[in-house]
Amino acid sequence: xxxxxxxxxxxxxxxxxxxxxxxxxxxxxxxxxxxxxxxxxxxxxxxxxxxxxxxxxxxxxxxxxxxxxxxxxxxxxxxxxxxxxxxxxxxxxxxxxxxxxxxxxxxxxxxxxxxxxxxxxxxxxxxxxxxxxxxxxxxxxxxxxxxxxxxxxxxxxxxxxxxxxxxxxxxxxxxxxxxxxxxxxxxxxxxxxxxxxxxxxxxxxxxxxxxxxxxxxxxxxxxxxxxxxxxxxxxxxxxxxxxxxxxxxxxxxxxxxxxxxxxxxxxxxxxxxxxxxxxxxxxxxxxxxxxxxxxxxxxxxxxxxxxxxxxxxxxxxxxxxxxxxxxxxxxxxxxxxxxxxxxxxxxxxxxxxxxxxxxxxxxxxxxxxxxxxxxxxxxxxxxxxxxxxxxxxxxxxxxxxxxxxxxxxxx
Amino acid sequence: xxxxxxxxxxxxxxxxxxxxxxxxxxxxxxxxxxxxxxxxxxxxxxxxxxxxxxxxxxxxxxxxxxxxxxxxxxxxxxxxxxxxxxxxxxxxxxxxxxxxxxxxxxxxxxxxxxxxxxxxxxxxxxxxxxxxxxxxxxxxxxxxxxxxxxxxxxxxxxxxxxxxxxxxxxxxxxxxxxxxxxxxxxxxxxxxxxxxxxxxxxxxxxxxxxxxxxxxxxxxxxxxxxxxxxxxxxxxxxxxxxxxxxxxxxxxxxxxxxxxxxxxxxxxxxxxxxxxxxxxxxxxxxxxxxxxxxxxxxxxxxxxxxxxxxxxxxxxxxxxxxxxxxxxxxxxxxxxxxxxxxxxxxxxxxxxxxxxxxxxxxxxxxxxxxxxxxxxxxxxxxxxxxxxxxxxxxxxxxxxxxxxxxxxxxxxxxxxxxxxxxxxxxxxxxxxxxxxxx
Numbered sequence: 059x060x061x062x063x064x065x066x067x068x069x070x071x072x073x074x075x076x077x078x079x080x081x082x083x084x085x086x087x088x089x090x091x092x093x094x095x096x097x098x099x100x101x102x103x104x105x106x107x108x109x110x111x112x113x114x115x116x117x118x119x120x121x122x123x124x125x126x127x128x129x130x131x132x133x134x135x136x137x138x139x140x141x142x143x144x145x146x147x148x149x150x151x152x153x154x155x156x157x158x159x160x161x162x163x164x165x166x167x168x169x170x171x172x173x174x175x176x177x178x179x180x181x182x183x184x185x186x187x188x189x190x191x192x193x194x195x196x197x198x199x200x201x202x203x204x205x206x207x208x209x210x211x212x213x214x215x216x217x218x219x220x221x222x223x224x225x226x227x228x229x230x231x232x233x234x235x236x237x238x239x240x241x242x243x244x245x246x247x248x249x250x251x252x253x254x255x256x257x258x259x260x261x262x263x264x265x266x267x268x269x270x271x272x273x274x275x276x277x278x279x280x281x282x283x284x285x286x287x288x289x290x291x292x293x294x295x296x297x298x299x300x301x302x303x304x305x306x307x308x309x310x311x312x313x314x315x316x317x318x319x320x321x322x323x324x325x326x327x328x329x330x331x332x333x334x335x336x337x338x339x340x341x342x343x344x345x346x347x348x349x350x351x352x353x354x355x356x357x358x359x360x361x362x363x364x365x366x367x368x369x370x371x372x373x374x375x376x377x378x379x380x381x382x383x384x385x386x387x388x389x390x391x392x393x394x395x396x397x398x399x400x401x402x403x404x405x406x407x408x409x410x411x412x413x414x415x416x417x418x419x420x421x422x423x424x425x426x427x428x429x430x431x432x433x434x435x436x437x438x439x440x441x442x443x444x445x446x447x448x449x450x451x452x453x454x455x456x457x458x459x460x461x462x463x464x465x466x467x468x469x
Numbered sequence: 470x471x472x473x474x475x476x477x478x479x480x481x482x483x484x485x486x487x488x489x490x491x492x493x494x495x496x497x498x499x500x501x502x503x504x505x506x507x508x509x510x511x512x513x514x515x516x517x518x519x520x521x522x523x524x525x526x527x528x529x530x531x532x533x534x535x536x537x538x539x540x541x542x543x544x545x546x547x548x549x550x551x552x553x554x555x556x557x558x559x560x561x562x563x564x565x566x567x568x569x570x571x572x573x574x575x576x577x578x579x580x581x582x583x584x585x586x587x588x589x590x591x592x593x594x595x596x597x598x599x600x601x602x603x604x605x606x607x608x609x610x611x612x613x614x615x616x617x618x619x620x621x622x623x624x625x626x627x628x629x630x631x632x633x634x635x636x637x638x639x640x641x642x643x644x645x646x647x648x649x650x651x652x653x654x655x656x657x658x659x660x661x662x663x664x665x666x667x668x669x670x671x672x673x674x675x676x677x678x679x680x681x682x683x684x685x686x687x688x689x690x691x692x693x694x695x696x697x698x699x700x701x702x703x704x705x706x707x708x709x710x711x712x713x714x715x716x717x718x719x720x721x722x723x724x725x726x727x728x729x730x731x732x733x734x735x736x737x738x739x740x741x742x743x744x745x746x747x748x749x750x751x752x753x754x755x756x757x758x759x760x761x762x763x764x765x766x767x768x769x770x771x772x773x774x775x776x777x778x779x780x781x782x783x784x785x786x787x788x789x790x791x792x793x794x795x796x797x798x799x800x801x802x803x804x805x806x807x808x809x810x811x812x813x814x815x816x817x818x819x820x821x822x823x824x825x826x827x828x829x830x831x832x833x834x835x836x837x838x839x840x841x842x843x844x845x846x847x848x849x850x851x852x853x854x855x856x857x858x859x860x861x862x863x864x865x866x867x868x869x870x871x872x873x874x875x876x877x878x879x880x881x882x883x884x885x886x887x888x889x890x891x892x893x894x895x896x897x898x899x900x901x902x903x904x905x906x907x
Contacts, residue, residue, distance in 0.1 A: 082836050124759055132757075191727045404581075405581050
């Protein structure tokens with residue numbers, strides 16, 4: 059249970075403050091409600107490229123990083139399909155520098171052509187380093203378009219194709235900024251040994267004068283229900299075959315999200331989990347196996363991925379996974395096993411509250427999802443799940459018609 | 470309504486540094502002579518227990534054995550099988566992690582305090598009563614072999630192994646690196662003999678951090694204080710490192726889009742009087758986002774997603790290294806720019822403005838490193854191995870903040886000489902023949 063104060067400025071900026079005196083470090087997080095799902099299909103990768111440009115200087119501050127580092131601060135950012143998150147930590151007595159920096163880049167960017175030219179290259183190298191020059195690196199470039207046919211989740215945050223990044227223009231950078239980087243589209247959270255009123259005063263001082271114009275937001279299509287199983291086979295230069303399976307699941311705010319998350323824990327969280335015990339240790343069909351939920355705001359994916367033991371046929375491996383999933387549908391789950399994964403959730407949530415940075419990010423994230431108050435009641439939504447919920451959700455989730463299968467085979 | 474228009478052109482004043490204010494851990498000596506260091510901090514009822522065994526890979530007589538032992542402890546004890554162990558840990562929502570370095574193996578248990586009664590007896594038996602079932606060893610080796618094959622496809626992984634060999638010397642205790650073939654030769658006898666020799670009370674210590682109560686102290690005594698030692702035999706003296714014989718090395722990897730580059734040299738450890746000044750120099754060159762190398766290779770030229778420099782310390786040796794992955798066509802350019810930046814540090818003083826910025830940044834890093842009891846435990850371990858205490862950090866910080874540009878240039882002249890650098894490229898390179906010959 060953490061105490062916080064929430065306040066909304068007249069321009070729509072939401073400010074959340076939580077006091078924690080255990081450390082001299084203060085964390086500030088700003089989340090903008092824009093991600094790769096807001097991109098158009100012929101200009102993918104833009105939200106993430108834009109995140110890089112946010113460090114290329116704002117109207118009054120030529121370089122973002124230098125003054126922050128000079129105040130003992132450190133920072134980073136990430137982009138996903140739903141939102142873009144900027145976070146920093148610095149000594150508590152330099153907190154105002156953080157307000158100065160973050161408000162200036164919300165007020166106006168410098169739109170520096172050189173920065174755009176260089177960051178395009180940096181992002182292209184990032185694309186190569188993480189997706190193209192790694193064994194199995196292109197899996198999600200294949201799996202997402204297999205599973206999604208309409209919704210923008212069909213492309214990855216890094217983009218569909220390097221050429222989209224190469225073609226980004228300064229005009230597009232400006233209109234993206236004007237549409238999404240406004241106070242009413244952002245959530246600011248501050249956690250540390252701070253005085254709440256003082257932080258709210260600083261928020262007012264630095265952010266209240268930034269206006270929120272009416273944005274021109276693009277809508278995007280929902281994903282229609284999948285009606286038949288989809289399969290894809292690729293051959294790559296890798297040492298081991300790998301199996302990827304994906305099923306459409308409910309969005310983050312649906313109570314069934316919690317069923318799915320617990321199903322993924324039953325299947326693969328910890329060495330006692332079902333798939334690990336069955337497929338890695340007992341049958342030895344896989345050398346490793348994972349089940350996880352994508353956690354997207356809109357309906358997302360439930361994914362099982364595993365590396366198949368050399369010499370085992372892919373069909374056998376896939377059938378074994380399906381058998382184990384069916385056991386959940388055939389009602390073999392007992393209370394004790396469900397209790398086990400709930401206990402793990404409880405401790406994970408408590409451990410996630412130890413660092414001020416994690417807390418600042420979580421407060422912003424839960425507010426983005428709808429209401430920061432849900433952060434304190436998150437554990438209850440897991441505890442409410444019953445074995446019958448798991449059985450029912452598993453049976454609609456793992457329907458053959460809802461299944462996407464990728465066989466990633468070695469050449 | 471009144472709206473403020475703040476002065477956006479002026480950075481708010483930077484405050485003077487806060488004290489780190491670190492309290493030394495309390496030492497508790499258990500009945501059998503093992504020590505537990507206690508770091509009491511934090512409001513949440515959680516704790517972390519690190520169990521440190523001086524049984525790193527440098528002490529193994531056969532490849533893979535030290536890490537094998539550390540990973541296989543949780544696969545069976547004299548009374549519990551692998552599944553029962555996993556069930557108990559998972560049911561109590563605990564995390565059990567093991568890590569291995571060249572010097573030591575560390576086992577960490579993260580748990581809510583309310584589960585300590587159930588978990589500490591298990592934790593103790595994993596460490597002192599492991600049984601290493603044959604079928605678990607075989608399965609472990611098969612899986613490791615696959616992982617090794619996958620990792621070998623990554624230029625970064627290949628560069629890490631290759632550089633280790635170059636800097637410490639092939640066949641030395643620190644320079645040894647495993648090959649695929651080694652996975653066929655680790656036997657249960659090897660595992661047992663290493664385990665019985667090194668996993669003894671005389672060769673271990675504990676660091677306990679978080680919510681510490683008297684009850685926890687009595688649990689430590691009853692679970693870790695009664696094992697009798699007597700079988701521990703210190704290892705024979707062997708060479709940890711040897712002089713470098715190859716300084717330029719290229720490893721070709723077909724169809725690679727990027728090359729992994731390492732440039733580096735052996736360097737002093739924390740006990741050396743120049744260590745703190747070198748930490749500052751390392752940060753200027755490649756230790757933070759605004760560093761010379763990051764500005765040059767990433768922010769000016771767009772050659773890479775990232776470039777960093779590291780100081781790696783082991784008890785009997787260490788190194789400084791630059792590490793990056795670049796577009797294959799840029800391998801030569803990146804190498805020459807890395808050398809150029811080192812030369813600049815040898816020949817020109819770092820401007821005061823930059824020096825002040827880096828000092829402030831490092832000060833912030835020190836504060837961040839002590840955020841919470843669990844990070845304090847990690848920091849403590851990394852000085853404990855050199856016989857130092859937490860006071861080392863306050864002294865380091867003060868010395869860093871005192872260092873001037875002249876002293877830094879002196880450090881660069883002493884430790885960043887180009888002729889001392891190992892240069893390694895894994896991936897692709899146009900003119901590698903002349904690179905290797907030069």
